[in-house]
Amino acid sequence: MNNPYNLVRKYDIMLKDFQTISTSFLVKQLPTATLFVDMKLRVVYASDKLISLFCDEKVNFVGQSLFTIFPELDSKWETVLKECLTGKSSPMGVQSFTDAEGKEKFYEWSNASWYDSDENIIGAIIQINDISLAIESDVALDKANILLKQQSELSKIGIWEYDLQKKTVYWCAMTKTIHEVALDYVPDIDKAIDFYKKGHSRNAISMAVFEATDKGRPWSLKLQIVTAKGNEKWVLAAGKPIFEKGKIARIMGTFQDINEEVVAEIKTKDNAKLLKTLIDHLPLNVFIKDRDSKKILVNKSECDYLGVANANELIGKTDFDVYPFETAKLSRDEDLQILETLKPILGKESISVKKDGSETVFLSSKIPLLDEDGHATGIVGISLDISDLKQKEQELRNLINVTSLQNKKLINFAHIVSHNLRSHSANFSMLLDFLVHEKDEEEKVKIVNMLTQASDNLLETLENLNEVVTLSTNTQAKKEKVNLHTKISEIQQNLSEIIQNNKLKIINKVSQNIDIRIVPAYLDSILMNFITNGVKYKHPDREPQLEFSTEVIKDYTVLSISDNGIGIDLEKYGSKLFGMYKTFHTNKDSRGIGLYITKNQVEAMHGKIEVESELGEGTKFKVFFK
Structure with missing residues (x-):
């Protein structure tokens, strides 16, 4: 039989082994990193969680x-653990470790005394918790607070809060700084509102606070305050109701100093308004285009020229929207050249044609609009309407031409008068001398007859010269509307005897509805001269024929008079054709005065005359009536 004591002892050993195995098994399964150390700080148990975090699982x-x-542990922790072995447990603190991936992590170590069943301290229990996320969050929060403070100082944004239950107002340091009050200043809602400038700003903030507290509406307003030091400032005040249990508990918001920005904006707007006023009142067409040649600014003169009441009707449009294609294309090609070369076009004279066909002469300049980097962002265009100047220039040129022509005519006329009168004078002097010294009565009669003929010739010459003088001085003769077809028929009737005797055939192809404004007497003279010339210079081998026709060329009604006469050698006589007393045929009736007077009459009515002729075939005159 076995000894009872030995059985009890054996049972106690078996129970102790079972308890040890059970404790070890339970520690291994703990969800936290846990260590059990003995009185000499040697490891007795360790949880699987701890082993997976810090140790190689193959190492015992x-x-x-x-x-x-753990060689990284601070040496002071040994003191903490030894105190724990005496029953004085206290936190060990935070320790950092670098994991297998090289990332730094933070762990909080805590300890407690390890007791046996007899309440004897047999070691210490150490628990390790990963607090990396908490540390990172704290660091991020600290950084955020620092950044928020810096941002607040840089952007001059403060925060405020109004507690509706306690009726208290909180201002942060920046909000107080903006109001220029001491940092220990304690505001209330009435004082806060009183800082706003009387009038619109104070009324607007009062209404905003009321609607926020009564209806829960947020606000964001650009208003003016008067600081504690009496300075006016522009601020951006924003507020938002905060609800608790379905009721508005407080209002929180931001308060930003925007005085510099608003003052600069107001100054910029004033400068822009001043510049716009100046540009609008310039006697020039001014516009600015972007890189796509779309107008982004036009002045009043440009609007007036293009026939729009408001600049908005042109903003965003290109030249293709307001001009004919060819005009717009020329302008676009210029724009592209300037944008590419950055070389301006200065003082270029150009003709602008609008869609209604009207033309305007401009003196234009286009300049590249450059950014800070020297890149072209658009084009500034300036145009001066010089249509009136060009017209006056043309009128002056015409006047100079007319004056020059009149001067030449005057010199020519003086020469003619001098030559003709001198010839007549010499002829009279010679005949009178013959008469004085002649004894034979019959010869005297012949000389008297010759003096009579010379007198008639002198009178004719004086009449011709007088007609030329009258034509040259009567430049303001009144014009009247005359039907050209009817007038030709009238002159034809007046010259019917000459026409019939010479078998002259007149073909009047002029339309019966063509009216021209001319001096009637001049037109009579012109038509009579051409009809009588058709008789004088008829071809000996055929019956004469004269054809009248018309056409419209620009601003002129052109009357063409074609004959089948002997023609004129224009290469030989073309430059002298319209000269006074210039004859080119042996016709005894040629006086050389008709075409000269006709040309002067046409020019006196601001017209012109042209001639085409082939010797032996006929002549065609074209009279241009303005």
Whole structure:
């Protein structure tokens, strides 16, 4: 039989082994990193969580010193653990470790005394918790607070809060700084509102606070305040109701100093308004285009020229929207050249044609609009309407031409008068001398007859010269509307005897509805001269024929008079054709005065005359009536 004592002893050993195995199994399964160390700080148990975090699972470190396994531990912790072994437990603190991936992590170590069943301290229990996320969050929060403070100082944005229950108002340091009050200043809602400038600003903030507290509406307003030091400032005041349990508990918001920005904006707007006023009142067409040649600014003169009441009707449009294609294309090609070369076009004279066909002469300049980097962002265009100047220039040129022509005519006329009168004078002097010295009465009669003929010739010459003088001085003769077809028929009737005797055939192809404004007497003279010339210079081998026709060329009604006469050698006589007393045929009736007077009459009515002729075939005159 076995000894009862030995059986009890054996049972106690078996129970103790079972308890050890059970404790070890439970520690391994703990969800936190846990260590059990004995009185010499040697590891007795370790949870699987701890092993997976800090140790190689293949290494058995049971029985090793805690500071051998964790050499990074601060030496002061040994003192903390030894106090724990005496029953004085206290937190060990935070320790950083670098994991296998090289990332730094933070762990909080805590400890407690390890008691046996007899309440004897047999070691210490150490628990390790990963607080990396908490540390990172704290660091991020600190950084955020620092950044928020810096941002607040840079952007001059403060925060405020109004507690509706306690009736208290909180201002942060920046909000107080903006109001220029001391940092220990304690505001209330009435004082806060009183800082706003009387009038619109104070009324607007009062209404905003009321609607926020009564109806829960947020606000964001650009208003003016008067600081504690009496300075006016522009601020951006924003507020938002905060609800608790379905009721508005407080209002929170921001308060930003925007005085510099608003003052600069107001100054910019004033400068822009001043510049716009100046540009609008310039006697020039001014516009600005972007890189796509779309107008982004036009002045009043440009609007008036293009026939729009408001600049908005042109903003965003290109030249293709307001001009004919060819005009717009020329302008676009110029724009592209300037944008590419950055070389301006200055003082270029150009003709602008609008869609209604009207033309305007401009003196234009186009300049590239450059940014800070020297890149072209658009084009500034300036145009001066010089249509009136060009017209006056043309009128002056015409006047100079007319004056020059009149001067030449005057000199020519003086020469003619001098030559003709001198010839007549010499002829009279010679005949009178013959008469004085002649004794034979019959010869005297002949000389008297010759003096009579010379007198008639002198009178004719004086009449011709008088007609030329009258034509040259009567430049303001009144014009009247005359039907050209009817007038030709009238002159034809007046010259019917000459026409019939010479078998002259007149073909009047002029339309019966063509009216011209001319001096009637001049037209009579012109038509009579051409009809009588058709008789004088008829071809000897055929019956004469004269054809009248018309056409419209620009601003002129052109009357063409074609004959089948002997023609004129224009290469030989073309430059002298319209000269006074210039004859080119042996016709005894030629006086050389008709075409000269006709040309002067046409020019006196601001017209012109042209001639085409082939010797032996006929002549065609074209009379241009303005």
